[in-house]
Amino acid sequence: DAGITQSPRHKVTETGTPVTLRCHQTENHRYMYWYRQDPGHGLRLIHYSYGVKDTDKGEVSDGYSVSRSKTEDFLLTLESATSSQTSVYFCAISEMYRVETQYFGPGTRLLVL
Amino acid sequence: QQPVQSPQAVILREGEDAVINCSSSKALYSVHWYRQKHGEAPVFLMILLKGGEQKGHEKISASFNEKKQQSSLYLTASQLSYSGTYFCGTVTGNQFYFGTGTSLTVIP
Numbered sequence: 001d002a003g004i005t006q007s008p009r010h011k012v013t014e015t016g017t018p019v020t021l022r023c024h025q026t027e028n029h030r031y032m033y034w035y036r037q038d039p040g041h042g043l044r045l046i047h048y049s050y051g052v053k054d055t056d057k058g059e060v061s062d063g064y065s066v067s068r069s070k071t072e073d074f075l076l077t078l079e080s081a082t083s084s085q086t087s088v089y090f091c092a093i094s095e096m097y098r099v100e101t102q103y104f105g106p107g108t109r110l111l112v113l
Numbered sequence: 114q115q116p117v118q119s120p121q122a123v124i125l126r127e128g129e130d131a132v133i134n135c136s137s138s139k140a141l142y143s144v145h146w147y148r149q150k151h152g153e154a155p156v157f158l159m160i161l162l163k164g165g166e167q168k169g170h171e172k173i174s175a176s177f178n179e180k181k182q183q184s185s186l187y188l189t190a191s192q193l194s195y196s197g198t199y200f201c202g203t204v205t206g207n208q209f210y211f212g213t214g215t216s217l218t219v220i221p
Binding site: 102 | 114115142143145153154155156157160200202204207208209210211212213214
C-alpha cells in the first residue's frame with residue numbers, strides 16, 4: 001500500500017471556525033490532490049498540487065485553500081467552516097498527472113455543526 | 114463536466130457478468146476506474162489512455178472509445194469480493210472528474 005496518512009481521521013467543529021486537514025506521503029510522488037466525497041456526488045476535486053508551492057484549483061475550490069511547503073505534506077484549510085463543508089475528505093497522490101493511478105489516503109470525516 | 118455512469122446500481126449472483134458504462138460530454142485524455150468498499154478509500158483498478166494503452170487489473174477489463182467519449186468496465190465471473198461502488202474518473206484538459214458511482218452487489 002502507498003504510504004499516505006491523513007490527520008485527523010475524524011473531526012467535529014462548529015460553523016465559522018477554521019479547520020486544517022493534513023495529508024502526508026512517504027512515496028515522494030510529485031502530485032497530490034484533495035477530494036471531497038458526498039452522497040450523490042461521488043468524488044469532487046477541490047485542489048491539487050504539482051510540486052512544492054505549486055497548486056491549482058479543482059472543480060469545487062470555493063471556501064478552501066491549500067498549501068504545500070514540503071514534497072510530503074499537503075494541507076487543506078477551511079478558513080471559516082460551513083455546514084455545507086460537512087463531508088469525507090480524501091487525499092490522493094500520483095507520480096504523474098493524467099496518466100498514472102492515484103493512490104488514496106484513508107479519508108477524514110468532517111462534521112460542521 | 115462530471116461523467117455519467119450507468120447503471121446506478123446492479124445486483125449479481127456469483128459467477129455472473131456485469132458491464133458498467135461511463136460517458137462524458139467532453140473530449141477525454143484518459144479514463145480511470147476505481148472501486149470503493151463501504152467506509153474505505155477508493156482503490157485503483159484500471160487506466161485507459163488515448164491511443165489504446167491500458168494498465169490495470171488482471172481479472173477486470175475495460176474499453177475506451179475516444180470518439181464517443183465513453184468507457185466500459187467489464188466484470189466477468191463475478192466474485193463476492195467484487196462488491197462495492199465503482200467510479201470512473203475522466204481527465205479533460207487538466208481537470209479530473211469522477212462519476213457518481215455504480216453500486217455493485219454480488220450475492221451467493
